[in-house]
Amino acid sequence: CKKHLLQYSKPEAIDSKYKCTIIEDSQCPECGSELKVEKLSSGQYYLGCSKCTWNSYLKTPGLFFPSEAKLAKEANRFGLIKGWKVCDKKLKHTTGKDICPNCFIELLKRAPATNFTTILNSFNITAEQMVRLIKTYLEEERIYGIIDSKNRMFYYISYEMRDKLVEKIQKEGIIKIPDLALMLDVNSEMALNVMYKLISKFQIKGSFSRDKSKYYTQKYITDNLIKTIKTKGRVPLVELSKSFDIPLELIKNFCINLMKTKAIKAFFAARG
Structure with a gap:
């Protein structure tokens, strides 16, 4: 989008019908950036930050609705937006440099954690292009993991490990976030993000403890x-x-x- 200088991946552009979904006069509760309208595969609408990983589906206040009108009403009530004016400008198509997807994915799979510098130097691309590529491959389920923009790292989780985690949670009924962090060799914040993804992907109904140290x-x-x-x-x-x-x-x-x-x-x- 020329107005908001926001670039969309191809899947995102298709989902938005090649229109910018930024909401004017909106503010992310975590970083203060503008919010955009996003849609789940189930058809539910929710808000996502245009810069950081915050979204109203997985994080407080937990807003996701079958209609944009209902989402707008609740988002206004929580002070996330003022009114409901979606940019809706047509996206400009840009063509980037050719990168072998298999080579890129193979690099991410080489270690449980890969720093951004290694990826950038390997393919001679910008940080923004790199994050966009990783997000695309995550959405296409060609790889599984977590992007840690704060510490400039990508944490790779194999599908075998992911399935073992899901099986463990469903079998035991409880998982401690510090134990999960130890299993994945990541910090507690990243382990919590992994848990959010698993809950969303596999619809694991339950509740976190108040301090977010356990999930039942x-x-x-x-x-x-x-x-x-x-x-x-x-x-x-x-x-x-x-x-x-x-x-x-x-x-x-x-x-x-x-x-x-x-x-x-x-x-x-x-x-x-």
């Missing part, structure tokens, strides 16, 4: 709630909330669903 699957939470409630008979919601370190209201919602589905026969006392 919905099945793990409900199974343990049923066990605790049946064993103790009477238990304060505060106690249940502390045992998982997740918000009290969320615990209460889980309990309500268990009663609705008749997984347990119970009721709330006057003081919860």
